[in-house]
Amino acid sequence: MSELLLIDDDQELCDLLATWLRQEGFDVQACHDGQSARVALAQRHPAAVVLDVMLPDGSGLELLKQLRVNHPDLPVVMLSARGEPLDRILGLELGADDYLAKPCDPRELTARLRAVLRRTVAPAITSQLELDDLCFSPARGVVTLGDREVSLTVSEGRLLEALLKQPGEPVDKQELAQLALGRKLTLYDRSLDMHVSNLRKKLGPHPDGSPRILALRSRGYYYSRG
Numbered sequence: 098m099s100e101l102l103l104i105d106d107d108q109e110l111c112d113l114l115a116t117w118l119r120q121e122g123f124d125v126q127a128c129h130d131g132q133s134a135r136v137a138l139a140q141r142h143p144a145a146v147v148l149d150v151m152l153p154d155g156s157g158l159e160l161l162k163q164l165r166v167n168h169p170d171l172p173v174v175m176l177s178a179r180g181e182p183l184d185r186i187l188g189l190e191l192g193a194d195d196y197l198a199k200p201c202d203p204r205e206l207t208a209r210l211r212a213v214l215r216r217t218v219a220p221a222i223t224s225q226l227e228l229d230d231l232c233f234s235p236a237r238g239v240v241t242l243g244d245r246e247v248s249l250t251v252s253e254g255r256l257l258e259a260l261l262k263q264p265g266e267p268v269d270k271q272e273l274a275q276l277a278l279g280r281k282l283t284l285y286d287r288s289l290d291m292h293v294s295n296l297r298k299k300l301g302p303h304p305d306g307s308p309r310i311l312a313l314r315s316r317g318y319y320y321s322r323g
Contacts, residue, residue: 099214100124100141104134104157105149105176110199114147117203123210130154138168144217145210148193150177150184158187165192169248170238172213176201189291194252195278196288212279216251226261229323230304233257240300252277253296256289260310260320267316293318 101118105111106129115125126141128134131152137143146164150157157175164171175188178199185196194213197206226233232241238254240247249257256277259268274282274289282289293310300309303323312318 099144099210100126101210102134102137102141102143102146103127104129104131104146104152104160106130106151106153107149107178107199114203114206118207118210121207131157131160134160135163138164143171145172145174145214147174147176147206147210149199150175150188158191161188161191161193165250170217170251170254172210172217172251174206174209174213186287186291189288190295192250192295194250209280213251216255216277216279226258228261228264228320231261231300231309233261242300247299249296249299250292252292253299256292256296257300257320260318264320264322267313267319269317273317 101123103111103115103125105127108129111127111129115127118125126137126143128137131154148157148161152160161173161175164173172194173192175193175196176199177184177188177196188196195209197209224234224236226235230242235254235258238249238251240249240257256273259273259276270289271281274280277292278288297308297310302308303321305323307321307323309320310318311321
């Protein structure tokens with residue numbers, strides 16, 4: 098049974114989602130503010146977090162920043178009542194694995210959670226991937242670049258793994274979305290593009306200054322050799 102931490106100040110919604118998720122086999126703990134969520138995270142190790150953008154004692158995005166520092170490999174699905182594109186972009190830029198606007202369909206939330214959890218527990222076929230100056234451990238979710246180590250989120254790790262397995266060859270966006278996000282992209286969905294942008298920032302360019310990840314119009318993304 099996967100343990101979830103649900104962080105949302107809307108107690109009625111929390112009760113609704115928790116009831117549904119428990120029926121689906123999840124062990125759910127609910128917190129209604131950032132402080133109680135921090136205490137819960139210090140005491141427990143949930144398999145995933147569902148986090149609202151707006152909290153009574155601060156921004157959920159600020160809490161997400163802390164999560165990415167202290168728990169870089171913890172899957173996080175963001176929720177927002179506003180559902181504004183800027184909220185989605187900020188959440189994904191800060192490392193959320195997925196994003197849903199409220200009110201959300203409990204079935205859709207369940208599907209998104211199962212997708213990120215499958216990516217977390219799926220065994221890595223390759224213990225280590227190496228290319229030029231980059232070494233990636235899928236099991237640890239850590240990239241080594243020279244003497245620098247970079248921690249990746251679950252989505253970023255799956256994305257990099259897919260690109261490194263066929264360097265120089267473009268991977269279709271929908272195929273990447275299935276591998277990295279566990280789902281197909283919908284119309285105007287920029288989730289994959291934001292994860293690619295985050296990965297580019299974390300990895301930086303090749304030693305010669307050329308970009309590591311490139312886009313081919315209508316064909317997808319590929320990892321370039323240095």
